[in-house]
Amino acid sequence: MRILNASGCLDALTAPDVARSLDAFVSKTVTPLPREGNAPVRIAETDVGMLNSIGLANPGRNAFIVETLPRLRELGVPVWISVGGLAAHEYAETCAQLDDVTIELNLSCPNVEEAADTAATIVAACREATTLPLFAKLSPANWDISEVARAVQAAGADGLSLVNTMRGTALDEATLAPRLGTWSGGLSGPALKPVALAAVYACWRATRMPIVGMGGVMTGRDALELVAVGAQDVALGTVLFRDPDAPQRVRAEIAAELAALGIADVDVRGVAHEGGVASLLSLTR
Numbered sequence: 001m002r003i004l005n006a007s008g009c010l011d012a013l014t015a016p017d018v019a020r021s022l023d024a025f026v027s028k029t030v031t032p033l034p035r036e037g038n039a040p041v042r043i044a045e046t047d048v049g050m051l052n053s054i055g056l057a058n059p060g061r062n063a064f065i066v067e068t069l070p071r072l073r074e075l076g077v078p079v080w081i082s083v084g085g086l087a088a089h090e091y092a093e094t095c096a097q098l099d100d101v102t103i104e105l106n107l108s109c110p111n112v113e114e115a116a117d118t119a120a121t122i123v124a125a126c127r128e129a130t131t132l133p134l135f136a137k138l139s140p141a142n143w144d145i146s147e148v149a150r151a152v153q154a155a156g157a158d159g160l161s162l163v164n165t166m167r168g169t170a171l172d173e174a175t176l177a178p179r180l181g182t183w184s185g186g187l188s189g190p191a192l193k194p195v196a197l198a199a200v201y202a203c204w205r206a207t208r209m210p211i212v213g214m215g216g217v218m219t220g221r222d223a224l225e226l227v228a229v230g231a232q233d234v235a236l237g238t239v240l241f242r243d244p245d246a247p248q249r250v251r252a253e254i255a256a257e258l259a260a261l262g263i264a265d266v267d268v269r270g271v272a273h274e275g276g277v278a279s280l281l282s283l284t285r
């Protein structure tokens with residue numbers, strides 16, 4: 001299992017040591033044109049996680065490819081580029097300009113429809129534009145995420161990144177006014193874990209594709225649960241704002257959890273689909 005960061009949750013150029021402690025670094029989503037992002041306030045803490053309304057602030061693909069990407073390559077870890085846009089051709093044009101990276105298609109951008117055919121249309125356009133590995137990052141706010149997963153698989157995706165944030169709102173205690181400038185934003189952190197587990201479970205069963213699981217991973221136990229429902233790799237998001245040492249800590253905690261379960265050397269991927277670790281124990285003993 002590899003440990004990655006979740007897109008938008010680590011600035012590798014200001015925290016290069018944290019980026020180097022990962023098995024791969026995933027960029028913030030890059031769009032064709034520069035974006036300022038949304039008006040402040042753009043971050044609000046809640047009891048169960050964090051709300052953000054950053055709005056895909058980024059320098060745009062030209063500046064990213066010329067200025068940022070060469071510096072990311074110097075980190076010495078594999079680089080994943082998160083690609084966003086408002087239409088299939090915008091995604092495909094960015095993909096065509098990339099080389100020697102893995103591409104994560106952010107199919108959960110504001111203003112991009114989440115319907116299965118739209119996600120599949122974007123993936124198909126990108127598949128035509130590049131031979132690089134393509135991971136489709138899906139929103140859990142979909143009535144049947146496994147249907148979208150099947151559609152993007154058929155369109156040529158190599159893997160899935162699951163899940164992006166879900167829309168949420170927080171109100172100011174004293175004034176009852178929305179705390180975010182945009183009134184709602186993406187909910188991440190602990191509240192998202194059961195949502196992520198359900199999404200990975202459904203999509204692995206539907207596609208058996210490589211999956212990067214994310215959503216509320218704070219501990220090694222959380223990471224292990226995502227693997228048990230079918231994730232191949234795990235990404236850390238909100239936890240990195242609180243604990244930059246999370247990659248090493250989570251790795252150590254996974255090893256300790258597996259040892260405690262008595263299955264230190266066993267691949268637990270998908271074990272939840274077989275009724276849990278009891279099935280592994282009957283194989284290994």
Ligand SMILES: Cc1cc2nc3c(=O)[nH]c(=O)nc-3n(C[C@H](O)[C@H](O)[C@H](O)COP(=O)(O)O)c2cc1C
Pocket residue numbers: 006007008009028029050052054056082106137163164165186187188189190192214215216217235236237238239
């Ligand atoms: C501040 C912030 C910025 C984010 N920016 C992006 C982004 O640019 N592209 C993207 O695909 N996801 C973005 N995300 C979503 C994360 O990559 C991840 O899917 C989500 O936060 C769930 O993981 P977590 O609960 O571990 O944070 C962002 C999340 C946060 C908290």
